[in-house]
Amino acid sequence: MTIASTVGTTVRPPRWNGAAGTYPQWYEDPLSCLQTTLGSVLLEHGLRPVDVLGQSCEFVFAPDDVMCEEFYRPVQSSRGVAGDLCPYHDVESAWTTGSTADDLIALIDEHSGVIVAVDNYYLPFRPAYQDVHAAHLVVVPAWRRTPDGDVEFYVSDVQPPAFQGWLSAEHLVASWTSGNPSDTQDVFFSSREIGGRVLTTKVRQPPEEPTTEQVVRALRGNLERWDNGVAGPTDRLWAGRSGLRRFVDHLSDQSADPASLRPAYTFGWSMQAQAFLHGRFARERAFRTDDAPLAAVAASADRVVSAWSNVRLLCAHAANVPEISELIRRRGEELLHAYEQLAVDWRLALSREWTDVR
Structure with missing residues (x-):
């Protein structure tokens, strides 16, 4: 896929900007969007997700946490949830927030792509579109302006039925800033505001075979x-x-x-x-x-x-x-x-x- 020169530039060379085909996706059936989005980012850096995410196994529970999101996991360390999932590798993440398309553009430019929290209700490619509210994660590695001047974001969602491609800012921002109200059709992943959350990641580990x-x-x-x-x-x-x-x-x-x-x-x-x-x-x-x-x-x-x-x-x-x-x-x-x-x-x-x- 070729992207026009109007795609947002970054402070440093992007890991992926759409010029080299589709975004790398990684999926295994038992996994939630937390592992599949982070795994896709690892794959983008040339790492095998199983080799990085598969080394650790533990039990950890935070009794006072709110647990109504598909991507929920207790945060343990200062390296964020990515560091908790990859404790033996130089990987970290941090949650931040925004509220406008310009905020999201700035985050993409600064971090060469981000993982964005969304409400499936507002995403046309999700089966729950205009039907069920549910929290979810997608990778958003790039943005561009159309010939008419509208902003579009490249969205990669590996969870079935799987999608990647350009999506209007209107749809993505509505999903990203959703109140995600309580929904009787999904009592597990609704009722917590999405709140413009974005997960930024840093992957410093070079690709290598585990020794x-x-x-x-x-x-x-x-x-x-x-x-x-x-x-x-x-x-x-x-x-x-x-x-x-x-x-x-x-x-x-x-x-x-x-x-x-x-x-x-x-x-x-x-x-x-x-x-x-x-x-x-x-x-x-x-x-x-x-x-x-x-x-x-x-x-x-x-x-x-x-x-x-x-x-x-x-x-x-x-x-x-x-x-x-x-x-x-x-x-x-x-x-x-x-x-x-x-x-x-x-x-x-x-x-x-x-x-x-x-």
Whole structure:
């Protein structure tokens, strides 16, 4: 795709400005728009998303957060949500806001493209257009002016049915500044104002094949966070084994109130997606190196994914489930056991001598 010279210029050479074809997109079915948009940005920088996003796997929960967005994930570090998802790489992000097309143009120019929060209700390419309010993320890497002087933004949305192309500023700004009111058709991802939010990213990591040293570092870091997580009464975040135990107790305590269980569906998506990517990373590495302990890690990560499916769907449909209290406790214990087995396989993988066979 060729873009006219009226496309916005940037302070430094853009990573992608439309002159080299379509924007790189990356999608895996269990992932939310948080992972797919960030993965697409990593791909744009020449990195394999699975190699970067797949090294980390953890449990972390912020009990006081509002969890009604597809892209929700508790923020842990000063490097933002991108740094939390990629703790072993030089990646970071920050949320900022704007309200006009000019604000968005300035952010694109400064950051060579951005990830934009939107309400699907106002996007003509989404099935929810003019029907359902729901929070979502898209990548917006460029802008231009038409011959008539109107502003258009290039939008990349890999979530099915998938879209990329030019969109009028009218549509994008309406979606980006939406109040995203409560919608009975989507009780999980509506009711929180979009508020002109934009996620800016910095990726300083050069493309490279993960080394044995990096794999060991990731497994050790994952295990340390699992063993040393906290969940005290004054802790903002519940993390690791202690955090998951308290989370399971928390769900059990709330089981009589189905509406209070809904946030677990949203929150659990980010944890489930991370476990899925960790399994993919371990499986691919095991295949390339004929590494049986890493294959066991992959299998355990997959069991975590399945356990999250049970918990999330049960919490989403709790109002229609008989004996919900008993089932919540059972599924929660299964989730805890799945993470414990993953930790066992991390320990086993770390307990032997590693070689750098590729």
